[in-house]
Amino acid sequence: MSTYSSKIGLDNPLSIPVVVAVEPWGEDYTLMPGEQLEIHAYGRKGTPWFHVVGWDDSLQVYCEDTDSFKVVQRDVELKCGHNRQKASDD
Numbered sequence: 133m134s135t136y137s138s139k140i141g142l143d144n145p146l147s148i149p150v151v152v153a154v155e156p157w158g159e160d161y162t163l164m165p166g167e168q169l170e171i172h173a174y175g176r177k178g179t180p181w182f183h184v185v186g187w188d189d190s191l192q193v194y195c196e197d198t199d200s201f202k203v204v205q206r207d208v209e210l211k212c213g214h215n216r217q218k219a220s221d222d
Contacts, residue, residue: 136179139172142191149215151190154201161203162215169205173198 144150144163152161154171163169173180173195180201183194195201203210 136175136177137172138180138182139170140182140184140193141168141170142193143168146189148189149218152203153190153192154203155192155194157201159203159212160216161210161212162218164215164218167205169203169210171195171201171203173201175199 142152142163144165144167147165149165150163152163152169152171153159154161161169171182171193173182175197176199178197180198181196183196185192185194203214205214
């Protein structure tokens with residue numbers, strides 16, 4: 133069975149950390165000022181797509197028609213909670 137995929141890039145141009153929550157899994161990744169990341173989504177029934185909701189210091193990225201995903205920064209896959217402690221220390 134073939135797999136469909138999509139990706140979205142996110143940048144943090146702000147001077148504060150921004151939390152990126154990937155839904156519906158509820159996993160979070162913190163982007164420090166000037167950082168970027170990509171969310172890669174995979175689906176079996178069709179091409180995944182994204183719905184993004186922005187707040188003052190966070191983004192919720194809803195992965196629609198998605199079976200699985202990964203978050204990548206500079207070709208390295210990130211784990212849930214990336215930079216969480218660093219952001220709380222700043």
